[in-house]
Amino acid sequence: MDFARRAILGQIAKLTAGAALVPLASLSFSPSAHASPINSQPARREGDASKRYGMIIDLRQCIGCQACTVSCHIENEAPMGSFRTIVSQYEVSNKSTGDMATMVLPRLCNHCENPPCVPVCPVQATFQRKDGIVVVDNEACVGCAYCVQACPYDARFINKETQTADKCTFCAHRLEANLLPACVESCVGGARIIGDMRDPNSQISKMIAQHRSELMVLKPEQGTLPQVYYLGMDERFLSRPQAEPALWDVRDIDGKEIGYEFLDH
Amino acid sequence: MNSSIIEILTPRYELAWYPWAVQYFFLIAISYSALLLSLPGTIGRGQFAQRWQPMARLALLITLTCTLVAPVALLADLHQPMRFWHFYANATSTSWMSIGSILLPLYLFSVLGYVWLAWRPALLQARQGHGFAAGVARLLSAGDWQVRRSVLTIVALTATVFAAGIMLYTGAEIAIIKARPLWHTNWLPVMFVTTGMVAAAGLVLVLNRFMSPAREGRSEINRQGLKVILVAMLVSAFVAAAWLLSGLSGHSESVAAALESVQANSDWRLSAIWALLAGVILFAFAAIALKARTQSAAISRWVWLVGILALHVGWAFRWMVLMEVQTVAKNTAGYYQLVVELGSYGLMGIIGTFGLWLAVLLLVDLFIPWQGQAHQRPHQSLAAEAQHG
Ligand code: SF4
Ligand code: SF4
Ligand code: SF4
Numbered sequence: 076m077d078f079a080r081r082a083i084l085g086q087i088a089k090l091t092a093g094a095a096l097v098p099l100a101s102l103s104f105s106p107s108a109h110a111s112p113i114n115s116q117p118a119r120r121e122g123d124a125s126k127r128y129g130m131i132i133d134l135r136q137c138i139g140c141q142a143c144t145v146s147c148h149i150e151n152e153a154p155m156g157s158f159r160t161i162v163s164q165y166e167v168s169n170k171s172t173g174d175m176a177t178m179v180l181p182r183l184c185n186h187c188e189n190p191p192c193v194p195v196c197p198v199q200a201t202f203q204r205k206d207g208i209v210v211v212d213n214e215a216c217v218g219c220a221y222c223v224q225a226c227p228y229d230a231r232f233i234n235k236e237t238q239t240a241d242k243c244t245f246c247a248h249r250l251e252a253n254l255l256p257a258c259v260e261s262c263v264g265g266a267r268i269i270g271d272m273r274d275p276n277s278q279i280s281k282m283i284a285q286h287r288s289e290l291m292v293l294k295p296e297q298g299t300l301p302q303v304y305y306l307g308m309d310e311r312f313l314s315r316p317q318a319e320p321a322l323w324d325v326r327d328i329d330g331k332e333i334g335y336e337f338l339d340h
Numbered sequence: 341m342n343s344s345i346i347e348i349l350t351p352r353y354e355l356a357w358y359p360w361a362v363q364y365f366f367l368i369a370i371s372y373s374a375l376l377l378s379l380p381g382t383i384g385r386g387q388f389a390q391r392w393q394p395m396a397r398l399a400l401l402i403t404l405t406c407t408l409v410a411p412v413a414l415l416a417d418l419h420q421p422m423r424f425w426h427f428y429a430n431a432t433s434t435s436w437m438s439i440g441s442i443l444l445p446l447y448l449f450s451v452l453g454y455v456w457l458a459w460r461p462a463l464l465q466a467r468q469g470h471g472f473a474a475g476v477a478r479l480l481s482a483g484d485w486q487v488r489r490s491v492l493t494i495v496a497l498t499a500t501v502f503a504a505g506i507m508l509y510t511g512a513e514i515a516i517i518k519a520r521p522l523w524h525t526n527w528l529p530v531m532f533v534t535t536g537m538v539a540a541a542g543l544v545l546v547l548n549r550f551m552s553p554a555r556e557g558r559s560e561i562n563r564q565g566l567k568v569i570l571v572a573m574l575v576s577a578f579v580a581a582a583w584l585l586s587g588l589s590g591h592s593e594s595v596a597a598a599l600e601s602v603q604a605n606s607d608w609r610l611s612a613i614w615a616l617l618a619g620v621i622l623f624a625f626a627a628i629a630l631k632a633r634t635q636s637a638a639i640s641r642w643v644w645l646v647g648i649l650a651l652h653v654g655w656a657f658r659w660m661v662l663m664e665v666q667t668v669a670k671n672t673a674g675y676y677q678l679v680v681e682l683g684s685y686g687l688m689g690i691i692g693t694f695g696l697w698l699a700v701l702l703l704v705d706l707f708i709p710w711q712g713q714a715h716q717r718p719h720q721s722l723a724a725e726a727q728h729g
Contacts, residue, residue: 116434156352157351161349161350163347163349163672166346168346170342170344182671191518194434194435195435195517196435197427197437198426198438200426215430217424217427218419218420218423219417219418221513224666228670228671229669229672232353238420298518315673316347319346319347320675
């Protein structure tokens with residue numbers, strides 16, 4: 076039964092990734108919001124409407140070194156213990172053969188095409204730019220954390236220093252200066268590919284064309300249409316993995332606990 | 341698949357909503373439920389209305405005090421409380437929270453108007469006296485003009501309409517969040533209302549023990565409060581059963597998520613058992629007390645404990661829903677720890693909210709003759725007491 080469930084999930088994942096990709100081919104008429112009844116998307120604003128940023132994470136290249144985690148942390152000055160991106164690590168063992176394998180899974184905001192975090196914001200501090208990037212105006216944010224609840228990917232947190240919502244911005248400030256995001260720049264294996272999916276000649280567009288049927292997104296059943304695509308993904312990790320939780324206790328240099336130790340182990 | 345997976349590394353995610361949120365949801369639910377309980381005795385007519393008048397006095401007191409304190413808790417749950425005016429500068433029709441921010445002041449002012457009009461006859465009477473209380477009454481009654489009863493009725497009904505808005509928005513705000521399957525069910529808003537009614541009736545029983553004037557209707561209030569608890573608990577049980585059924589028939593992921601959590605986490609297991617027990621005990625005690633009322637007057641001395649249990653059920657339901665559910669990791673394996681810290685975001689916040697409510701209650705009790713006109717229709721009241729006592 077478990078197997079069947081996974082198999083179905085896998086199907087959905089691929090299909091949904093496909094469905095998410097279809098409109099990209101004909102993106103000249105952009106999906107701007109019309110009337111906005113409750114929980115439909117408010118109009119996008121700011122940003123360059125001729126672009127649509129997305130990311131491919133090529134898991135075959137990722138070695139789980141956390142260079143992205145660290146460089147993002149430094150670039151974006153997230154407070155200790157909070158992360159805009161993190162590489163989840165799993166140990167998978169085959170019960171009959173005893174073989175072990177490691178699964179690494181970089182996570183960040185998916186800059187969803189249908190982001191549930193945007194319509195819930197009561198002051199429109201969280202909004203989606205015309206280039207698809209979802210950002211937070213932290214001068215406007217009231218810190219209600221409604222968006223944190225609404226994101227299915229735990230991609231948001233309340234920044235303890237600014238007391239406002241914080242998340243990955245695809246390093247919009249760097250993109251605007253023609254730089255790559257910190258995590259992409261620092262990636263040892265070249266596993267993170269960011270680019271304009273409306274430009275047919277961009278590396279990401281070419282990779283999407285080449286791998287269309289293999290690309291997967293996280294939690295496709297949520298209908299968020301994530302725009303971070305995974306290549307070389309294992310279906311068991313699409314949603315909350317059926318895993319034993321971690322037994323880790325991460326401390327900072329003063330010995331203060333900043334990581335997590337799970338109960339119930 | 342013949343494999344096992346261990347999650348090796350994951351960051352700690354702090355819960356984004358603090359216990360303040362529980363306090364807000366608790367107080368506002370008591371507020372609108374007490375408003376409903378006050379209606380028959382305040383704007384009703386005839387025999388029936390008369391029987392609910394003593395209850396209405398307590399219910400008005402409860403709705404006023406809870407309505408005043410609830411927004412404070414809500415404000416405190418914002419990480420940027422000083423920016424609350426952004427809600428009004430950037431109202432957003434797609435967000436239930438934004439809609440709530442517009443409804444809440446409308447509700448607050450309509451409740452203030454309603455309670456004020458309901459208390460005004462007593463204030464007018466208190467004007468005649470001497471001393472400080474009479475001075476306050478002169479100030480609060482704002483002149484000795486009379487209003488027609490229809491005005492009170494209209495304001496009461498307006499407040500009721502806004503109360504319905506509050507019920508809708510507080511429920512919908514949580515239920516629309518698809519990212520948390522446990523919240524994403526249409527039964528949740530209904531359950532908020534029914535358990536709110538349980539808590540409000542519980543508070544009526546408690547205040548009836550400690551604040552009601554001894555002169556009239558005490559046992560009648562107890563009886564009515566117990567009945568409300570019984571009915572609201574029955575409806576809650578029915579709603580819970582419907583929720584469970586919708587899950588077992590595959591129509592709600594919410595149930596599947598709940599069962600999974602109960603299976604995987606010992607905290608959840610304990611909470612589930614406790615919730616079931618508390619519900620059953622409350623129902624049984626309320627039923628016993630209601631039956632016993634006819635035989636023994638001494639029981640009215642401990643009925644307030646049933647009220648406390650009812651308050652606990654209403655509060656604990658919100659704690660489970662709002663706090664425990666936040667501990668379920670959305671993306672990774674396992675559960676986050678729910679640590680209630682001592683500071684103002686934790687325990688002090690919880691105690692502080694109740695302290696503030698108590699202070700408001702005592703202030704109102706001190707300065708406002710909420711108990712109504714003691715000398716009005718003494719014969720009828722005594723007769724009613726004799727009949728039921
Ligand atoms: S991943 Fe989360 S925060 Fe990012 S756009 Fe999607 S819902 Fe919003
Ligand atoms: S925390 Fe800030 S960005 Fe998030 S919903 Fe609230 S106001 Fe909007
Ligand atoms: S794009 Fe920038 S903000 Fe987003 S994960 Fe990479 S470094 Fe962090």
